[in-house]
Amino acid sequence: MRLGVWRHFDIPLFLIILVLVLVGCLMVYSAYEASRPAVERSLWENVAFRQAFFAGIGLCFYLLMAAIDYRLLVRFWRWGYLAALGLLLLTRAAGSVSFGAQSWLRFEFFNVQASELCKVIMILTLARVLSGDHYDLNGALPLALSIALLVPPLILIYLQPDFGTALILGAIWAGMVVLAGVRWPHLLILGMIGAALAPLIWFRLEPYMQQRILHFFFPDSDPTGASYNVNQALISIGSGGWWGKGLFHGTQSQLQFLRVRHTDFIFSVLAEETGFVGASFLVILFILLILRLMRVARLAPDHDGRLIASGVAVMIFTQTFINIGMNANILPVTGLPLPLVSYGGSALVTLLLALGIVQSVAMRHKPPEEPLLPLGR
Amino acid sequence: MRSGSLWLRYALFQAVVFIAFGAILFRLWNLQIVSSAQYRLSADRNRFRLVPIDAPRGIIYDRDGRLLVRNVPSFSVSIVPGGLPQDPEERQRVLSRVGELLGMPVNDSETATTGEETILFLSGAHRPSITEILEKRASGPYTPVRIASNVDRQAAFILEEEHLDLPGVLVEADPLRHYTEGALMAHILGYMGRISQEELADYQARGYLPDDLVGVAGVERSEEEALRGTRGQKHIEVDAFERPVRVIASQEPVPGHNLFLTVDVELQRAVENALREGMRQAGSKVGVAIVMDPRTGEILAMVSLPSFDNNLFSGGISYEDFAALNEDPRHPLVNHAISGQYPPGSTFKIVTASAALESNVINRNTHIVCEGTYYVPNRFAPDDPTLAQPFRCWKESGHGSINVVTALAQSCNIFFGKVAGGFQDFPGLGVERLAAYAAMFGFGEPTGIGLPGEAAGLLPSDQWKRQHYGESWYTGDTYNAAIGQGFVLATPLQMLNAMAAIANGGHLYRPQIIYRAEDAQGDVVHMLQPELIRTLDISPQNMAIVREGLRQAAINGTAYGFWGFPIEVAGKTGTAEYYAVDEQGNLILDKKGRLPTHAWFAGFAPYNNPEIALVVFLEGGGEGSQRAVPVAVEIMRYYFGLPSPAPEPTPTATAVPTPEEMMTP
Structure with missing residues (x-):
């Protein structure tokens, strides 16, 4: 590696990520630790410390990935893909059952969520397959290949069952297919096939998922009170007002009316304690992050790099939108964490790893005067 | 040509991002600024409770100051319906544990188990189940419903110890009248009991709660007004499991008057x-x-x-x-x-x-x-x-x-x-x-x-x-x-x-x-x-x-x-x-x-x-x-x-x- 590439280190991108990670640690602390009874426990049992610890590990991976030329990684996409599939199968075979989902692989220190890693590897794989540098995008082969590569992990993840991650995987694929430049007629045909399959998918859905979707569209159809979490999230967000109730002073979160608040509903904690100002600040941070990722895509030296940045942007966008949308009850409940902010070691580490790869792309960009794409001009 | 087509696609994606986050920001504006007051009210309703504090009842002495009645603690168990777990299985687990410790049936269908607890139902030998009491007497999701009085001390302690596992269950120590002379003074002092159905409305108009004990005979009844004192109340903050977290404000009760009888x-x-x-x-x-x-x-x-x-x-x-x-x-x-x-x-x-x-x-x-x-x-x-x-x-x-x-x-x-x-x-x-x-x-x-x-x-x-x-x-x-x-x-x-x-x-x-x-x-x-x-x-x-x-x-x-x-x-x-x-x-x-x-x-x-x-x-x-x-x-x-x-x-x-x-x- 030439030392010179670090001169092109995308500092704004890194800073946005850093701020989001710090906000995450702070909110995890507020959601879970701030009003926990002061019982003596090891540092490892402190959820906020763990989040910070994983953030540290994740940032190390980030820098490591930045240092490694992404083109080297992409070259090993087959091995990566097989490894990811193997991990998923291993999880399926021996994974411990937690929260009803077999998605955790127990390791010495922490659990690796294979599906999280799978998302990153899928981005690399699809970037390679769809970039057009290796297969002719005008033919149907890349598209068919991408579908063939997508379906096995998608099914495995869906069976765990992790509907949320499967959804994200599908979204990444769809986004990357569109942004890769697959021909519109192909996309149109694909869309029609998808529409035809939609009812089939609906009936294949787990009953709890159908219920959630139904309840979202017809709120009165759920009189049993399963909508408790969503109601409490709405109360949390709404009662925040302009400036919020103050950090660590959210009544909904500190008094535990808000459930699963350090993961799925962490946005509600933030919205309650820092108000509209804090919540919009976080939303704007995510917008900036996505725009910055798209800037990296635009400046990428090749289509592999462009699609890696695009895939990560699509992943972060969909996951963020689905999570906040669920918090604000404009989307049905899917158990998806908020990227970089929600508690969760493997999600945080793999996400930072993915962003490190994007940083790697950014550091190896072409001179600004000759961009790959005439984007934004 | 490909570049131009790609530009369009990125513009499309960018537009989707802006529309999606724009929708979120609009939604946040509606929730946090437009309807904030309403949600603030809901949040306050979640956490604030107005809890009555019973006034210590007056002590009764004879004319020379010899103690005739004193207050001794007695344990009672109440359930806050809204504090019970939402999940039916969890809820059943909590109620079963309570029923087991108190020797009470949980559901109507169960036959009454033998036990020596005294529940105040003079109407007959039928022993109501916990769910029956909850259904009949619940006046609101956050109003505690008393399911057993005069609970065995040991059972009360166990319930208290397990209170983290039993959300919605409250153990309270209530004062009980102990008459030092028993039968000797019984006709003069009288005794206390539950408010009868006929008198309930009358008592409630005077600030009593349906679960209150009142004097029903003797001096306990005739001097009820003097002995009862004035109930206090505290404004408390509770967590999602109805556990009190802090007292916001409290109005201390005024103890009842102590009486000295003319009797030697x-x-x-x-x-x-x-x-x-x-x-x-x-x-x-x-x-x-x-x-x-x-x-x-x-x-x-x-x-x-x-x-x-x-x-x-x-x-x-x-x-x-x-x-x-x-x-x-x-x-x-x-x-x-x-x-x-x-x-x-x-x-x-x-x-x-x-x-x-x-x-x-x-x-x-x-x-x-x-x-x-x-x-x-x-x-x-x-x-x-x-x-x-x-x-x-x-x-x-x-x-x-x-x-x-x-x-x-x-x-x-x-x-x-x-x-x-x-x-x-x-x-x-x-x-x-x-x-x-x-x-x-x-x-x-x-x-x-x-x-x-x-x-x-x-x-x-x-x-x-x-x-x-x-x-x-x-x-x-x-x-x-x-x-x-x-x-x-x-x-x-x-x-x-x-x-x-x-x-x-x-x-x-x-x-x-x-x-x-x-x-x-x-x-x-x-x-x-x-x-x-x-x-x-x-x-x-x-x-x-x-x-x-x-x-x-x-x-x-x-x-x-x-x-x-x-x-x-x-x-x-x-x-x-x-x-x-x-x-x-x-x-x-x-x-x-x-x-x-x-x-x-x-x-x-x-x-x-x-x-x-x-x-x-x-x-x-x-x-x-x-x-x-x-x-x-x-x-x-x-x-x-x-x-x-x-x-x-x-x-x-x-x-x-x-x-x-x-x-x-």
Whole structure:
């Protein structure tokens, strides 16, 4: 590696990520630790410390990935893909059952969520397959290949069952297919096939998922009170007002009316304690992050790099939108964490790893005067 | 070409990003700015609770400060319906654990497990399940519903220890009344219990909660307002599991007033012992003895036997205990001192004597012949002796020509019958004037002692008899009324109060039981003041004549138990015939075919400066002079600190003169 590439280190991108990670640690602390009874426990049992610890590990991976030329990684996409599939199968075979989902692989220190890693590897794989540098995008082969590569992990993840991650995987694929430049007629045909399959998918859905979707569209159809979490999230967000109730002073979160608040509903904690100002600040941070990722895509030296940045942007966008949308009850409940902010070691580490790869792309960009794409001009 | 197409696609993606996040920001604006107040209200409703704080109930002492009632902790278990887990399985787990520890069924379908807990449901032996109680009594998701009171201490501790695993379950320590003297003071102090359904609305209007305990008998009821204090309340913040987190504001309760009764508990004990012994000797099942300070109307002792242990009621009486007390034919729950209405018999002659003297029907020197039996002529056929009604004196041979003093001392029936009903040319007092004077003495109306359940007694009149019997008033009725028989009914307390008015020279005081009340700071908020009901319209001279007769009774008259007593006692015996039926509905008569009699004595001492007045009543006790007087003697002896007499052959039923010799109405 030439030392010179670090001169092109995308500092704004890194800073946005850093701020989001710090906000995450702070909110995890507020959601879970701030009003926990002061019982003596090891540092490892402190959820906020763990989040910070994983953030540290994740940032190390980030820098490591930045240092490694992404083109080297992409070259090993087959091995990566097989490894990811193997991990998923291993999880399926021996994974411990937690929260009803077999998605955790127990390791010495922490659990690796294979599906999280799978998302990153899928981005690399699809970037390679769809970039057009290796297969002719005008033919149907890349598209068919991408579908063939997508379906096995998608099914495995869906069976765990992790509907949320499967959804994200599908979204990444769809986004990357569109942004890769697959021909519109192909996309149109694909869309029609998808529409035809939609009812089939609906009936294949787990009953709890159908219920959630139904309840979202017809709120009165759920009189049993399963909508408790969503109601409490709405109360949390709404009662925040302009400036919020103050950090660590959210009544909904500190008094535990808000459930699963350090993961799925962490946005509600933030919205309650820092108000509209804090919540919009976080939303704007995510917008900036996505725009910055798209800037990296635009400046990428090749289509592999462009699609890696695009895939990560699509992943972060969909996951963020689905999570906040669920918090604000404009989307049905899917158990998806908020990227970089929600508690969760493997999600945080793999996400930072993915962003490190994007940083790697950014550091190896072409001179600004000759961009790959005439984007934004 | 490809680049241009890609530019469009990225622009499209960028547009999707902006639209999506724009929608989120718009939504946030709506939630956090436009509807914020509404959500803030919901958030506050989630966490704030207004919790009542019960005021410590007032303590009750006797007049010398001896403790009679104290508050001891008792544990109760309540459930906050909204605090229970949402998940049905979790909810069932919590309820099962609670049911297991309390020995209560969880669901209606379960058969009741055996257990010794006392839940307050007097209506029947059915033991309601936890879910049933929750359904019936829940008034809101966050209002605790009490499912068990007086919970075993051990179970309460276990529940308290597991409270983190049992969201929505509250263990509370409530104060319980403990009556140090139990049955000795039960009729005076009364007891506490749940508010009955009939009274619920009334109590709620006065700020009570449906689960509150209130005084339902005795002083606990009559002084409820003073004892209860003022409930406080605290504004608390709770977490999602209804566990209190912090107190925002609290308004401390004001403890109830501490009461000092007029009763001297040691005198009460002595009175009870004397009465019990007297009842045993007389074979009487119900007895009353009351001691009063005639100068003020203070009740120094008031015993009604049989009594009951009022501690049984604290924390909920079991169905079996309550049924046993309630179905006892002697009515141990009834305070016969104020609720029992009996013919007063000869003790009533103090009224007849006073009335006749004050109405100038007789004077001190009016002598009337007692011939043993007098035939009261029929009003419509005065000359037909076959229609005449025999009126007998207890002394068959007659007292001869006697004046009012001797008549009182010897308790002559014919003297008072003639004085009231008239004979030959003697006009007599007449029932109207007799009733008027009796009313003046307080008969026919409650004395106003303030204890619940006081009876009014009965003063008959011509009009009353027409209404109730459809008959006119006969002269014979007047004869009977003059000696406290016939239709006259009085409570022992009324009899005592009339006697106290004679003792103190004509002041009829309202009997009082509360000597002093103090607030929690020890400041006296109420001090007994004698309350005059009325001054008797009887001249001191006439009063003195009556008193002289009562004194003579204790010197050489019917109250022979007091003959030679070191303290100058005055009093009046009474042996009142009454009608009673046995289980078969037959009139109860003795072997000689006579009606059974109540034994009475009412008196005061010392004669010249009376300190105490008392009444002794033995239901079906027989002769007043024979049965009631010895009880009075014992009480007087205790009061004046006299040593017990040298053990002489105890007068037993066989050793005393037979009723034939001693029939002393």
